[in-house]
Amino acid sequence: MSAVRRLAANWLPAYAVLFILFLYLPVLLLPLFSLNNSASPRFPLSGFTLKWYAGLPKTPALLDAAWNSLIVGVSAAVLATVLGICAARALTRYRFRGQRAMQGLIMAPLVMPEIIVAVSILIIVLALGMPLTLLTVTLGHVLVCVPYSISVLISGFEGFDRSLEEASADLGETSFGTFRRVTLPMMAPAIISSLLVGFTISLDDFMMAFFLGGNDVTLPVYIWGQLRFAARLPGVLALGTLLLVASIVLLTIAELMRRRAQERTQTTGGLLA
Amino acid sequence: MAAAAEGISATRAPGARSRSYLQSDEAKGYTLISAPFLYALAMLGLPVVVVIAHSFWTQTYLTVDRTLTLENYRQAIFEPIYQDLLFRSLWISFTVSVLTVALAYPIAYFISFHGGRHKNLWLFVITVPFWTSYLLRVMAWKVVLGYNGVLNSALMGTGLTSEPSTAFLYNSTAVMITLTHAWVAFAILPIFVSLEKVDRTLVEAATDLGDGPIRSFLRVTLPLSLPGVIAALLIVMIPTVGDYVTPKMVGGTDGVMIANAIQAQFGRAMNKPLGAALSVTTMIAVCLMAGGTVLALRAAVRAFR
Numbered sequence: 129m130s131a132v133r134r135l136a137a138n139w140l141p142a143y144a145v146l147f148i149l150f151l152y153l154p155v156l157l158l159p160l161f162s163l164n165n166s167a168s169p170r171f172p173l174s175g176f177t178l179k180w181y182a183g184l185p186k187t188p189a190l191l192d193a194a195w196n197s198l199i200v201g202v203s204a205a206v207l208a209t210v211l212g213i214c215a216a217r218a219l220t221r222y223r224f225r226g227q228r229a230m231q232g233l234i235m236a237p238l239v240m241p242e243i244i245v246a247v248s249i250l251i252i253v254l255a256l257g258m259p260l261t262l263l264t265v266t267l268g269h270v271l272v273c274v275p276y277s278i279s280v281l282i283s284g285f286e287g288f289d290r291s292l293e294e295a296s297a298d299l300g301e302t303s304f305g306t307f308r309r310v311t312l313p314m315m316a317p318a319i320i321s322s323l324l325v326g327f328t329i330s331l332d333d334f335m336m337a338f339f340l341g342g343n344d345v346t347l348p349v350y351i352w353g354q355l356r357f358a359a360r361l362p363g364v365l366a367l368g369t370l371l372l373v374a375s376i377v378l379l380t381i382a383e384l385m386r387r388r389a390q391e392r393t394q395t396t397g398g399l400l401a
Numbered sequence: 402m403a404a405a406a407e408g409i410s411a412t413r414a415p416g417a418r419s420r421s422y423l424q425s426d427e428a429k430g431y432t433l434i435s436a437p438f439l440y441a442l443a444m445l446g447l448p449v450v451v452v453i454a455h456s457f458w459t460q461t462y463l464t465v466d467r468t469l470t471l472e473n474y475r476q477a478i479f480e481p482i483y484q485d486l487l488f489r490s491l492w493i494s495f496t497v498s499v500l501t502v503a504l505a506y507p508i509a510y511f512i513s514f515h516g517g518r519h520k521n522l523w524l525f526v527i528t529v530p531f532w533t534s535y536l537l538r539v540m541a542w543k544v545v546l547g548y549n550g551v552l553n554s555a556l557m558g559t560g561l562t563s564e565p566s567t568a569f570l571y572n573s574t575a576v577m578i579t580l581t582h583a584w585v586a587f588a589i590l591p592i593f594v595s596l597e598k599v600d601r602t603l604v605e606a607a608t609d610l611g612d613g614p615i616r617s618f619l620r621v622t623l624p625l626s627l628p629g630v631i632a633a634l635l636i637v638m639i640p641t642v643g644d645y646v647t648p649k650m651v652g653g654t655d656g657v658m659i660a661n662a663i664q665a666q667f668g669r670a671m672n673k674p675l676g677a678a679l680s681v682t683t684m685i686a687v688c689l690m691a692g693g694t695v696l697a698l699r700a701a702v703r704a705f706r
Contacts, residue, residue, distance in 0.1 A: 141511065144507075151527065155530055169550070170550065218433035222430030240639065241660070241684070243644075243664065249444060271441065328532055339667075
């Protein structure tokens with residue numbers, strides 16, 4: 129039996145390492161070939177170059193797309209976080225009838241095929257006669273980002289010590305004052321985390337931008353358009369690498385913030401005692 | 402004075418009552434949740450109703466004829482082309498979700514039972530790829546599997562094959578590999594959460610009572626982590642059935658899925674009602690399949706125990 133157990137203890141770490149390789153290797157090919165001095169991505173590598181990166185700022189269409197992505201990402205992240213704060217606070221702090229059903233609808237985009245969500249919004253936008261612009265893309269992104277925002281924020285709101293708010297109210301703060309001066313500072317790391325996650329999702333999302341963008345192009349849609357031309361692949365790989373790095377940096381900061389939020393709410397009692 | 406005071410208190414009473422309701426937890430909860438709830442209702446609930454309505458209408462050139470009809474559903478369900486696409490999509494999403502859970506379970510188990518102090522770091526490292534652009538990850542697989550791709554050049558470089566193979570790209574296997582890679586990190590989370598809830602003393606008790614590690618796993622740990630397995634299956638199965646990017650990029654003609662047909666109805670074909678009917682049919686079909694899978698899985702685990 130101990131032999132079996134030793135085997136079990138040994139194959140799992142080995143499997144974990146293989147698993148990480150499987151997850152990361154294909155993704156790491158993008159930066160690798162973006163630095164390769166050859167128009168087609170294949171081994172053996174033919175030499176180091178930065179020319180694909182140097183070409184990026186000389187493409188006006190790409191700069192437009194980047195600017196569009198930035199506008200949509202920031203607006204979607206802010207709106208989704210504001211809605212997420214309301215929902216997360218309602219769900220962690222209060223109990224009311226219909227709570228589960230309401231939560232179910234708000235979280236539904238998380239488990240629905242994205243094409244069906246996109247097509248549903250498209251059909252109503254067309255029915256209302258609204259033009260397809262960055263605004264419609266942003267509205268779609270907010271819908272998709274809110275569930276993620278809520279999950280991040282709830283992990284910050286849970287374990288939040290209510291007596292702090294009660295103390296503030298007892299000392300004469302209005303409920304808005306309490307929120308602004310007690311709740312918000314405590315929640316700041318979770319909120320920043322939610323903003324970063326929202327921005328990352330919006331920056332990376334293709335489906336909503338593809339269906340709801342009309343002639344307004346965000347970065348993923350721009351990349352999609354470039355993929356038809358084999359000769360432009362290295363440039364796309366370079367752009368993809370930059371997006372990849374941006375996502376990973378933003379997510380790492382988001383994760384650190386989320387953890388700080390958890391630590392803050394959990395050590396509250398200790399600080400006051 | 403007294404009468405005046407009474408008058409004031411009399412007029413204040415209903416106001417006070419409604420104010421006390423406004424200050425109740427229920428009212429505060431509704432106030433807070435109303436904004437995100439109404440947003441979801443306007444952007445998802447209402448649009449889904451409109452899609453369902455459209456699925457019973459007919460497209461006549463640029464306008465929509467609102468006479469109720471089942472013609473769209475007849476086409477969506479019985480036309481061989483849509484039938485094929487739907488069954489292929491269901492088969493792909495089923496395979497991918499089972500593969501994903503099978504690959505994710507040992508990792509979730511490893512992190513939960515042997516992760517030690519670094520559980521959070523492990524989880525983070527494993528979920529990061531899920532958050533990076535989906536489009537880029539699919540593109541990476543195209544680079545790996547392509548005719549001039551990494552796999553072919555590696556195989557030729559090591560002398561295993563003499564010329565590049567076209568077998569890797571543009572088929573449903575390529576779609577399955579890519580989708581599994583894309584979703585496996587996401588499936589780890591619910592399994593991990595349910596494994597964290599497994600009471601370790603129960604596993605010890607099973608071992609003390611003479612169960613070997615495999616038997617105690619099958620009879621204690623696995624059944625207790627079943628909710629996580631089911632959640633993981635669902636959050637992979639339902640979204641992947643409607644995947645558009647992967648079949649378009651690595652699927653070729655053999656790997657086309659139902660989402661590509663839905664997109665065509667909203668784009669070139671300009672037949673929104675048929676697109677709506679295809680969407681509704683897909684959603685119902687995948688929910689039925691998901692329900693069936695969950696029931697079968699529960700029965701299987703009960704039989705094991």
